[in-house]
Amino acid sequence: MTKISSKGFVMASFPYRDRDRMLHILTPEYGLISASARGACSVKSKLRPLSNLFSLCNYEFFYQKERFYVDDGDVIEAFVGLSESIEHLTAASHAAEVFRDLTRNSPPDSRYFDLWAYTVYEISQSEHPVLISRLSTLRLLAEAGYAPQLDSCCICQRPIKGKADFSFRTSGILCGRRDCSGNTSEDSIRLSEGTLALLRHILTANLNRLYRFTVTEDVVENASQFLDLYLCEKMEKNYKKLDLLENPFDIDLSGLKRNCD
Ligand SMILES: [Zn+2]
Secondary structure (H helix, E strand, O other), X not given: XXXXXXXXXXXXXXXXXXXXXXXXXXXXXXXXXXXXXXXXXXXXOOOOHHHOXXXXXXXXXXXXXXXXXXXXXXXXXXXXXXXXXHHHHHXXXXXXHHHHHHHHOOOOOHHHHHHHHHHHHHHHHOOOHHHHHHHHHHXXXXXXXXXXXXXXXXXXXXXXXXXXXXXXXXXXXXOOOHHHHOOOOOOEEEEOHHHHHHHHHHHHOOHHHOOOOOOOHHHHHHHHXXXXXXXXXXXXXXXXXXXXXXXXXXOOOXXXXXXXX
């Protein structure tokens, strides 16, 4: 049995056995780990506040037979602002699902932890939490090696200014020359100049400047459409949580509960 100390974000929290909870915790050094918190559903348990979804905590783990067990810890930040609106909670839940999917089978890398830290903070504070959530998934994919080519034509490599068609098949923008754009079809989307500027910023900005920008409603709409399609294409999965905001009465809300009962 080994004792391990690490800070971590709770990315998922499920009831497990009788009064336990199973946590998925994103850590800087160990990546995404599964850890059980024994008795954490009990009102008196000291592990209960360490098991709340999205909380950032200092953890003390036991590590035994390739399993993590939460032994103790303290809450650094609970991000209570996320609970104040369904929009903020849904935005955080969407991004968390993507971060979990991508980091589950990735080598530990503190860049994922840092990106999530800036993202969850920004979602909790922002007036545009859903846009922040969507943009975070692009930067996450880029950090994992799946950045789209947005500076130059992905066929002829000529720099492109202004609007451009993005081809999902070639994962980059195309210039207007016939040789390059001749094969654009259903698999492409027109990106405005403002959208391209926003996406380029997200791919290259330092994390402390990542969510510092202003955008028009047109850009939000165009970028959101692209970001959802790009995420689906790269992760080979349809993410459904943001649908909740379009059809709030059609979807089971139980997956969004933050605290255990
Ligand atoms: Zn070209």
